[in-house]
Each structure stands twice: as structure tokens, then as C-alpha cells.
Amino acid sequence: MYLDSKPVLHAVCNGTKFNAAWFIKEGETAQNIFSLFFRGWISIFGAPHRVTVDKQTNFASADFSVLLLAECAIVDSIAVDAHWSQGIVERHHEPLRRTYLRVRQEYDCLGEDNCLAIAVRAVNVTTGPEGLIPSLLVFGTIPRLALRPESAQEDSRESNVSRLSAALIARGEYERSVAEYRVKTAQSSRIPEFPREEDVIEVGAPLLVRRESAYEYGGPFVCAQIDGNQVEVFIPNMRGPARKQAFSIHNVKRYRSSPALQENLILAATTDDPWGEAKEKELQDLIQRGTLAPAEHVPSGATVLGSRFVNTQKTDGRMKSRFIVQGFRDPEGKATAVNAPTLSxxxxxxxxxxxxxxxxxxxxxxxxxxxxxxxxxxxxxxxxxxxxxxxxxxxxxxxxxxxxxxxxxxxxxxxxxxxxxxxxxxxxxxxxxxxxxxxxxxxxxxxxxxxxxxxxxxxxxxxxxxxxxxxxxxQDAYIDRCFEAGIPSVETFEDFRSMRGKLMYLATGTRPEIQFAVAKLSQVTEESYCADHAKKLLGTAKYVNAFRVKLRYPRLDPKTLRLRVFADASYASNDDYTSQVGFVVFLGDASENVHYMHSQSVKAKQVAHSVMSAELLALVLAYDFAEAVANELKRCGFDVPIILGTDSKQIFDAIASSSILQEKRQMIRLLLLREGLQMRRISEIIHVPGIQNIADALTKQRDCGLWRRVLEYGKLADVFTARVFLFD
Structure with a gap:
């Protein structure tokens, strides 16, 4: 196990459940691990009859086995990918980890070795999951423990107060872990799926084996030997003879070839299934196109991927089934180019x-x-x-x-x-x-x-x-599907993340006015999540459900088209003291009619050292995207000028004059905007009052009537206090 990213040697007695644990170095040799185990266990309690270890390099080495054999102890290695064979030790990992972390959090001054020793002692003197007290079985008594830390205040050593307080906290944490473990064990017990009654595991039989690293069964491999709950199979070796590898019997199953793939596939679409007709049509189309073909023999070492149906009902009532394969389990999938054309x-x-x-x-x-x-x-x-x-x-x-x-x-x-x-x-x-x-x-x-x-x-x-x-x-149909039974409650972080994803889908589609709220909630992690976040999320969901809008794209005058771009930033406003930047791009004409093109509200990926630096970064990002849109419109026959709007008087004055900024990055961005004006890629730059800057609602939480007017009527007033432009 690992504590604070450091490996720990954890030993548990099979009979008494007595624990011992020591920090070790990464990549420790077998000799050093044996020396540590000898000093901490064998020299005190004597050598055990058998030692069951994980199948790691240092434990599986011949040196470790020889050293323990000299103490009359036999080493048993578990099967590959069968960690539950170490059930006793595995079950004690989590309680010991939780107890250690609690002690470490409360009394970090004690050091990691002392905290681990206190945690191990708390585990040994407390009733465990099996109802046993390890210290009582080993020593015949329970070591005395002060009821209150105050009782040790008269001691000559002041550190006893901290030590006893840490011991009490550790014992309480372990008791809670034991209680939670018993409840989970009572609620669910894992029953291995394989081998089933019809699976006959015998020597020479073809078997599929499950590897945790690949998450699926591979093979088939020939069964070489059966030893209790372990099954050895022959693994092909490209450089020499096949080698034997031991697996748990619960990680293998009998391989059966399919004589008729089409019949087995179509068999899944039964008449009792309401989706049966749709499934059968999907499979018949796949077979007719030659996508699925019978495979009498699976090549040795081939990956066997799972599959299932995804059923959807179209808006016109049609029932459609899609046959999908678990391609994410393909070991070569990461090196394979995937073309999935999706229009932004x-x-x-x-x-x-x-x-x-x-x-x-x-x-x-x-x-x-x-x-x-x-x-x-x-x-x-x-x-x-x-x-x-x-x-x-x-x-x-x-x-x-x-x-x-x-x-x-x-x-x-x-x-x-x-x-x-x-x-x-x-x-x-x-x-x-x-x-x-x-x-x-x-x-x-x-x-x-x-x-x-x-x-x-x-x-x-x-x-x-x-x-x-x-x-x-x-997107009213999507909103109805999400909230047809009302706004769902948010009890856990999974509920929070699910609803946040739905609102993000709406924000990038037809509800740009909620982009800032969703962007701020997207910065919430499972560790920082609290009830206030759920309250804000539910408020946004209720607003979206109550206020329905349609994005309007009215006819515009092609002769007076212009891209109206607004940008804003909120300096160091995020919880991690980063800046929030946002911009919005509209296509409009000489009137107030506008087409909403794109908007963003994101955390700044570059460090902003001042308010002006953040505002300038947002304006440059807006100009970059607006120029890309202008080039696309030019290919469609429209030569559209770009008008940049900002509510920062500092930036507007710096562009309009020949000011020189001290910070190099700010000066480069300022020169970029000046060059855009000089080369007529930017038609003009305007200064907009803060309350009239529609991008302000993309960086701050506030009710914005400008967005409501754009969404309801497709109009945006042309308001500015000053502007700078070049003329012939």
C-alpha cells in the first residue's frame, strides 16, 4: 500500500489480525525488506509458518524465499491479477490508511513514522471487522489508554498530550471505518461470475483469462494445470517456448467458438423485446454490408471486445437501435486515427x-x-x-x-x-x-x-x-427532457456534475447568457464541492426552465454588415486567483438587428499581472476569433468590417495614442491591435460604458438586460462614448 505517495510494508497475522506496518523506499531490494520484516516481526513474535505475498518483483525473488525458508517460513505468491487472495491484508489497507491520514492531518508535527505507529497501535487495540481485538489475542490484555489527554498534562514530557490526543483520534477514526466496512459487507457480497456450472475447467481445455490492465478477457490459452483455486495456462512466447502463468480460477472462463455469428447476433433481438425490430434491422444492415462476418477461430492473443445496443426514440416516434463495440478497450486504439466529423x-x-x-x-x-x-x-x-x-x-x-x-x-x-x-x-x-x-x-x-x-x-x-x-x-425539447419531472435535487457531487454538464450543453448552444454561471461551476472539484455550489446550480437550472427563448437570425442588409465584438475580463476573481475572460461576437447591420455568432467565458490560461493585462488579453482573444469569422464570411461573398468594443479606458487610450507599456506581453498585444487598425483588418475600436458592455455578464454574476433583449428580439443598441479609426 501507499501512504503520502510512499510505499508501506503492511503485515497482518491470519489468526489474530495483528497489524504491523513500516515505510520502505521505492524499489527496495528483497534483502532489505526481509531485514525490516525480521526486526519488526520475526525477532518479536517469531517466524510465521507461511507468508502470503503479492506477486511483485522483490517478493517473488528467490532471495526473499531463501531468506524466509532459513527461518522455516514458506512463501506463497498469489495468482496474477487476483488481489482478493490477499483478502485479510487488503481489507486492512483502507482502515489503516484513513486512520493514518486523520492522525497526519491533526498532528503533522509528530512525523510520518510516528503517525504510522500511532495508527497501527489504534488498529491493534480496537475491535476489528471480525469482532476481535488483536492485542488481546497476542498479549492477553489490552494496553491502557488515557481517557482524556488532560490526564497527561502533569507528565514530565509535554509531548504526551499530543501523543495521547492523536491516539484517541486514531482509535475513533478506526472504529468508524470498522462500522462502515461492516455495513458495506452486509449490503453487498461479491460472488465471482466464473467459473459457472456449465464451465468445465480441465487440463488441455481452451480458456479465456481476464487481465486487469486491459479490462477484458483475452485468449484463448491452453490450460496446463489446476491447483486448488489457481489455474496455470500456457502463454505463447515469441522468443522461445511457451511459459506458464498462474491465474485465479475466478479470472478464467471456458472458451467456446461460435459456428454461426449471424444467428447468434439476430438471436439477441427477440420478439419479446420492444426494441427487437429496431435491433434486428440494425444487425441485418451490418451483416449485409459485410461489417460483421463469422469468426470460427479467435487468433491467439486477440482482444475480445464487448458490445451492446444503444436505443433511442426519434422525435417522430421512430425507434432506432445502434450496435456499438467497446473500442476504448482496444489496446491499439490510442495509436489509431479516428475521424468523427462534428460541426462546431x-x-x-x-x-x-x-x-x-x-x-x-x-x-x-x-x-x-x-x-x-x-x-x-x-x-x-x-x-x-x-x-x-x-x-x-x-x-x-x-x-x-x-x-x-x-x-x-x-x-x-x-x-x-x-x-x-x-x-x-x-x-x-x-x-x-x-x-x-x-x-x-x-x-x-x-x-x-x-x-x-x-x-x-x-x-x-x-x-x-x-x-x-x-x-x-x-433547445426547448432538450430542456423538457431534462426537467420534465421538475428540477431534480442535487444530493451528491455526481448529481452536481450531471446537471452541470446539461447546462453546459445549453450554454454552448442557444443559452449564452448562462455561460458565466456554468463556467464558474465548472471550476468546482469533488474536493471543493459544498452546498452553496448546489444552490447556485439549481438556481441556474430553474432560470433556464422558466425563461424559454429562441435565438433569432433576422434578415440583415448585406451592404452594411459589420462584426460587433465585445470583450471584458475580471481580474483575479476566481477561487485560485486567476482571471476570468470573456468575449462575444455578433454580426449586425446599420440597424440594431444582430446575429449571435459566438461567445466564451473561460479561465485565463495566461498569467495576468494587472486589471489592464487581463482586459487586454480578453480583447486580443476576441479579435483573433472575429478575424477568423470575417475570413469565412469573405469566402461567402461578404466583406465585413470588425468593430472591437471595450469598457477599459486605459486600453482605449493606449491604442488611440502612442503609449508604451512596461510589460512586454502587454506591449505585444497592444501592437497587435494597432497593426490591425493600420492594416484595416479592424475597422474601429470603441469605448463602451461598463453597463452597456454585454461581455461584462460573461465575467461577472449579474442580471444583464442586454442579453435578454438579444435573445428575445435579436437587437443590440449601438452605444459608445468614444471611438478610434483610420480614414483615407
């Missing part, structure tokens, strides 16, 4: 804005089992055979990849722009004129799909409605 939320809003400005048509297409219609060349032998994929076909069909998001494609650029598509795995969002729809239809002609749908429809969790003058988006 900000690029989705760019598409909404372009569609609304041009008055383009919007549609949605869902491809059937898109990944199985792929043509990626595989680097290793697998059982899935793939064909041509959707993204490759889009590129071949004349679509150009967007720079801001590789899952967005345009059909034509600048003057020839006529539309595009956004890809989310097997779902396609199509927008544009008739030419773009015809090009996408040619791509879809060679693939199986479920047709094309016109608004209203749900894409990537967002419901879309299109009228003649505007495009509306909302």
Missing part, C-alpha cells in the same frame, strides 16, 4: 447567419450507417470493411472545406458562392441556392440515406424554424 456550434451559427442574410433555403439529410459507407485505408487488420465516406464524396463533388471548421463545406467562393453543407457524423445540414442542393444531391445519390427534410427539424440537438424573414433556433 459557432460554425453552425455562421451557417444560420449566412442563410438568413441571403434568404437561402435550408434542409437536413440523415445518412444511414455513414461510417460503414467509407473508403479509409486501414493500417491494421480488423473485422470491419469500409467503403467510400460522405466527406470524401463532398470534396470530389466540388465542395471546398471551410478554414474555421473542417466539417463545413462551401460550394463556390466569393462571387460564385451558392451554398454549402455542415456535417455532424452521419447528419448533413444543407443551405444555399438550387446549384448547391443539386451538387449535394449528386453526392447523396451513391449513398444510402433517409431523404431530405425541410424546416422545422432538429439538427445536432437544436430545433430550427424558418420563416420568410428570419430563422429561429431553440
Amino acid at each position: 456550434r459557432y460554425m453552425l451559427r455562421v451557417i444560420f447567419s449566412i442563410t438568413a442574410i441571403h434568404g437561402l433555403e435550408l434542409a437536413y439529410r440523415d445518412y444511414s450507417q455513414a461510417y460503414l459507407q467509407s473508403a479509409w485505408q486501414l493500417d491494421r487488420e480488423v473485422y470491419i470493411r469500409l467503403k467510400d465516406d460522405v466527406q470524401s464524396r463532398l470534396r470530389k463533388g466540388g465542395f471546398l472545406v471551410a478554414a474555421l471548421d473542417p466539417c463545413a463545406f462551401y460550394f463556390g467562393e466569393r462571387e460564385s458562392f451558392s451554398g454549402g453543407v455542415g456535417v455532424v457524423v452521419d447528419d448533413i445540414l444543407v443551405f444555399g441556392q438550387a446549384r448547391a442542393f443539386q451538387a449535394e444531391a449528386c453526392v447523396a445519390a451513391g449513398l444510402e440515406h433517409k431523404g431530405i427534410s425541410k424546416p422545422p427539424f432538429t439538427f445536432n440537438g437544436i430545433r430550427m424554424h424558418q420563416t420568410q424573414n428570419e430563422l429561429l433556433t431553440d
